[in-house]
Amino acid sequence: MSYSGALAMLRAGVGRSGRQIAELSSLIASAASIGAVCESSQWLARRMKNAIADTSLPVVELGAGYGSVTRVLPASTVSIERDEKRFHALRAAFPDRTILDSCAIPVLTQLSTPTVVVSSIPSVNNPQFDRLRGAIVRAHKAGMIRELVTYTYFPHDPLAGIFPNSEMAGLEFLNIPPAFVWRYSC
Numbered sequence: 001m002s003y004s005g006a007l008a009m010l011r012a013g014v015g016r017s018g019r020q021i022a023e024l025s026s027l028i029a030s031a032a033s034i035g036a037v038c039e040s041s042q043w044l045a046r047r048m049k050n051a052i053a054d055t056s057l058p059v060v061e062l063g064a065g066y067g068s069v070t071r072v073l074p075a076s077t078v079s080i081e082r083d084e085k086r087f088h089a090l091r092a093a094f095p096d097r098t099i100l101d102s103c104a105i106p107v108l109t110q111l112s113t114p115t116v117v118v119s120s121i122p123s124v125n126n127p128q129f130d131r132l133r134g135a136i137v138r139a140h141k142a143g144m145i146r147e148l149v150t151y152t153y154f155p156h157d158p159l160a161g162i163f164p165n166s167e168m169a170g171l172e173f174l175n176i177p178p179a180f181v182w183r184y185s186c
């Protein structure tokens with residue numbers, strides 16, 4: 001069932017109080033907006049960080065959310081979050097970090113040095129994923145993405161066929177839901 005279908009069912013809910021329906025609706029709408037049930041666990045975040053092979057390169061984080069992955073990345077990381085509420089929460093939580101309120105696609109286009117990209121942007125139920133994939137292809141061809149690390153909730157390779165090396169770098173069970181970590185390199 002789609003999120004909008006679930007929302008409609010909830011709104012029509014019989015035997016529930018208005019407050020319960022509003023809370024459930026808000027929970028589902030929030031999950032739909034980030035493409036996840038909740039923020040990544042500390043264990044998934046660490047697994048993402050540990051998948052980075054070349055720690056000498058600058059790191060750009062896409063889809064930082066409320067900062068669960070940001071927290072474990074180097075302090076020099078540039079984190080991108082386009083959602084206004086999450087961007088302001090990030091700025092408050094990490095006042096010394098570089099946090100940009102931008103869409104990830106133009107940021108990839110503007111990369112000017114070989115970079116490690118750590119992405120939490122969903123590949124499933126994301127109508128913009130094809131555009132993001134296209135931007136990753138172009139940045140990789142321009143030599144600007146040396147490594148990319150991401151995760152999925154399904155065992156499908158979201159960026160298959162772009163990088164010379166691609167591997168499923170691990171499965172993190174201590175996350176809701178369990179997540180597959182993917183690593184790409186040149």
Ligand SMILES: C[S@@+](CC[C@H](N)C(=O)[O-])C[C@H]1O[C@@H](n2cnc3c(N)ncnc32)[C@H](O)[C@@H]1O
Binds near residue numbers: 035036063083103
């Ligand atoms: C699944 S959440 C991940 C949040 C956090 N990094 C984590 O792992 O728990 C995805 C985040 O990516 C952001 N996002 C989605 N598409 C984006 C885009 N094109 N540019 C920037 N941020 C984007 C969403 O607003 C959301 O905060």
